[in-house]
Amino acid sequence: MTPCFDAEFRRQFRELVLWRRDVRRFRRDPIARERIDTLLEVASHAPSVGLSQPWRFVYVEAPERRQSVVKSFTDANERALAGYSGEKHAIYAGLKLEGLKEAPVHLAVFSDDTTHTGSGLGQQTMPETMHYSVVAAIQTLWLAARADGIGMGWVSILDPLKVKKVLDVPAGWNLVAYLCLGLPAEEHLDPELERHHWEERADLAGIVFTR
Numbered sequence: 001m002t003p004c005f006d007a008e009f010r011r012q013f014r015e016l017v018l019w020r021r022d023v024r025r026f027r028r029d030p031i032a033r034e035r036i037d038t039l040l041e042v043a044s045h046a047p048s049v050g051l052s053q054p055w056r057f058v059y060v061e062a063p064e065r066r067q068s069v070v071k072s073f074t075d076a077n078e079r080a081l082a083g084y085s086g087e088k089h090a091i092y093a094g095l096k097l098e099g100l101k102e103a104p105v106h107l108a109v110f111s112d113d114t115t116h117t118g119s120g121l122g123q124q125t126m127p128e129t130m131h132y133s134v135v136a137a138i139q140t141l142w143l144a145a146r147a148d149g150i151g152m153g154w155v156s157i158l159d160p161l162k163v164k165k166v167l168d169v170p171a172g173w174n175l176v177a178y179l180c181l182g183l184p185a186e187e188h189l190d191p192e193l194e195r196h197h198w199e200e201r202a203d204l205a206g207i208v209f210t211r
Contacts, residue, residue: 023151050121103180114172151184
C-alpha cells in the first residue's frame with residue numbers, strides 16, 4: 001500500500017529538519033549498541049549512485065584509538081586557530097567544536113571506493129558521487145538519530161589519513177565523516193555557529209537561481 005504523508009507529517013518532518021543540530025555537548029549516559037544499529041539500518045536505505053552502497057560504519061571503542069583521534073583534532077584545531085586573526089580568531093577560540101571526550105559513541109564513516117557493488121553505474125562522469133552517497137547516508141542517520149532523541153556531531157577538524165591509519169581499515173576506504181553520538185546535554189533550535197556570531201543563515205533569495 002502506498003503510504004500517505006499528510007500535512008501533519010510534513011509539518012513534523014520540517015520541524016525535525018529544523019531541530020537537527022550539530023551537537024557538541026553530550027551527556028555521558030551510555031547508548032545501547034542495538035539502538036545505534038537500528039539507526040544505521042535506516043541510514044543504509046539512503047540513496048547511492050548505481051546502488052553502490054559504499055558506506056562503511058566503524059564503531060570506535062578502543063580507548064587508545066579514541067585518544068589518537070582526540071590528538072588529531074587538537075593538532076588540527078590549533079593549526080586552524082592560527083589561520084584566523086582579529087574578531088574571527090577570538091570567536092573561534094571560544095567555540096566548542098567537538099564532543100569527543102563526552103560522547104559515548106564514536107562512529108567513523110568511510111566510503112569503500114573499491115566496491116564493485118553497482119558495477120560503476122553513474123560514476124564514470126562523476127566519481128565523487130560515491131562520497132556524495134555516503135553523505136546522504138550520514139544525513140539520513142542524523143535525522144533518524146534526532147527523531148530518536150539522540151544527538152549527533154560531525155567532527156571534520158582532524159587529519160583523515162591519520163584517522164584511517166589509527167582505525168586500521170582497508171586501503172580503499174576513505175574517511176568521509178567522524179561522528180559523535182549520545183544524548184544531548186542541551187537543546188537549541190538555532191545552530192551554535194549562528195548563536196555565537198560566527199555566521200548567519202543565508203536567505204533563500206540568495207541561493208536559488210533561475211536560468
